[in-house]
Amino acid sequence: MSRFKRSYTGLKRPLPDEDEELSSKVTVELPKDFRDRHTVEFGLACDHILRVDPTLLEIITKQDFPLFLRREQQPQTLAHHYAKLASAIISQQISGAAARSVKARLMKNFGSEFPTPLQMHEQLSNPAGREMIRACGLSGRKVTYLESLTEYFINNEEVIEKLFNSKGKDEEIVEQLTKNVKGIGRWTASMFLVSGLGSYDVFAVEDLGLARGCSNYLSDKPTLVAKLTASRIAVKKSKIKHKKMNWKIYDEDLIELCAERFAPYRTVLMFIFWRLASTNVEVLEKNETNFVSK
Structure with missing residues (x-):
C-alpha cells in the first residue's frame, strides 16, 4: 500500500x-x-x-x-515553446537520465544552448548536419519527429505565437499539435500545456x-x-x-x-x-x- x-x-x-x-x-x-x-x-x-x-x-x-x-520565470517565447516540445519528443520511451544525456549532447553542438527552430532546420537540411543530430543519441524516427516540429514552427510562427499566448485555448492547442506534428500525441501535448504554458486546468x-x-x-x-x-x-x-x-x-x-x-x-x-x-x-x-x- x-x-x-x-x-x-x-x-x-x-x-x-x-x-x-x-x-x-x-x-x-x-x-x-x-x-x-x-x-x-x-x-x-x-x-x-x-x-x-x-x-x-x-x-x-x-x-x-x-x-x-x-523561481525565476522563463520568458514565454517561441524558442522556449519549441525547446519544451522538442525535449518532450527526445524524452519519449527512454529514462529521464538518458533523455538529459541526449539533450546535453545536442545542446553542446549548438554552443550549450538549445537550438532554435531555424538552427535545427539548417542542420536537418543537409546530410552531415542530420547525422550530427542523430549522433546525439536520437533514433531515425525521433529525428523525423523533430523535423516535423521544426517545420511546423518555421511555417506557422505568427499563428503559434497568437495561439500559445491566448487564454482558454488548451483544447485547440492540443488539437493543432497532434494534427500538425508527427510524434506528438494527446498526452505529450497535454503535458506541454502544463510544463510549457503553465496551464492549471489540464x-x-x-x-x-x-x-x-x-x-x-x-x-x-x-x-x-x-x-x-x-x-x-x-x-x-x-x-x-x-x-x-x-x-x-x-x-x-x-x-x-x-x-x-x-x-x-x-x-x-x-x-x-x-x-x-x-x-x-x-x-x-x-x-x-x-x-x-x-
Missing part, C-alpha cells in the same frame, strides 16, 4: 457516507511555510481543492511540488498513473462513486487493458466527472492523483523533479 495512500494527519478519517458532508463542515489551510515556497496561483489552486475535499491536505503537504516552486484522463490514483482516491468513497455514476451522460470505457490489477479500473467518463469537481485547477489534482498512485517515494520525488526539466 502506498505510503501516501490514505493517512491524513489532523483530520478524522471520514466514514464513506460522510465524504460529501465533510467538505462543507471542515476548513483546513496550507501551512504558511509550504504556501510561501510555492507560487501564488498554486496556493489558490490548493485552497480550491481543499474546499472541495479537506482530507487531501496530508497528501498535498507531504512534500513540495517542484513544478510549482517559486487533466490527462488516459494516463495510467492518474487512473490508479483516482482509483485509490475513490476506494473508500462509495457515496461519491454512486453520485458520479448517476450523473454520467455517456459511458467512455477505460482504454487500460484489464489485466490482473490490484486496483479497480474506472471508466474514463467517471474519472473525468470526479476531476471536474476540482476545476479550474485539475492540473494540481493530476499531480495529487499521481502521488496517490505511487508506491515508491523516491521514484515519486524523481519523477516530479524530472517533470520540471522536460
Whole structure:
C-alpha cells in the first residue's frame, strides 16, 4: 500500500457516507511555510481543492511540488515553446537520465544552448548536419519527429505565437499539435500545456498513473462513486487493458466527472492523483523533479 495512500494527519478519517458532508463542515489551510515556497496561483489552486475535499491536505503537504516552486520565470517565447516540445519528443520511451544525456549532447553542438527552430532546420537540411543530430543519441524516427516540429514552427510562427499566448485555448492547442506534428500525441501535448504554458486546468484522463490514483482516491468513497455514476451522460470505457490489477479500473467518463469537481485547477489534482498512485517515494520525488526539466 502506498505510503501516501490514505493517512491524513489532523483530520478524522471520514466514514464513506460522510465524504460529501465533510467538505462543507471542515476548513483546513496550507501551512504558511509550504504556501510561501510555492507560487501564488498554486496556493489558490490548493485552497480550491481543499474546499472541495479537506482530507487531501496530508497528501498535498507531504512534500513540495517542484513544478510549482517559486523561481525565476522563463520568458514565454517561441524558442522556449519549441525547446519544451522538442525535449518532450527526445524524452519519449527512454529514462529521464538518458533523455538529459541526449539533450546535453545536442545542446553542446549548438554552443550549450538549445537550438532554435531555424538552427535545427539548417542542420536537418543537409546530410552531415542530420547525422550530427542523430549522433546525439536520437533514433531515425525521433529525428523525423523533430523535423516535423521544426517545420511546423518555421511555417506557422505568427499563428503559434497568437495561439500559445491566448487564454482558454488548451483544447485547440492540443488539437493543432497532434494534427500538425508527427510524434506528438494527446498526452505529450497535454503535458506541454502544463510544463510549457503553465496551464492549471489540464487533466490527462488516459494516463495510467492518474487512473490508479483516482482509483485509490475513490476506494473508500462509495457515496461519491454512486453520485458520479448517476450523473454520467455517456459511458467512455477505460482504454487500460484489464489485466490482473490490484486496483479497480474506472471508466474514463467517471474519472473525468470526479476531476471536474476540482476545476479550474485539475492540473494540481493530476499531480495529487499521481502521488496517490505511487508506491515508491523516491521514484515519486524523481519523477516530479524530472517533470520540471522536460
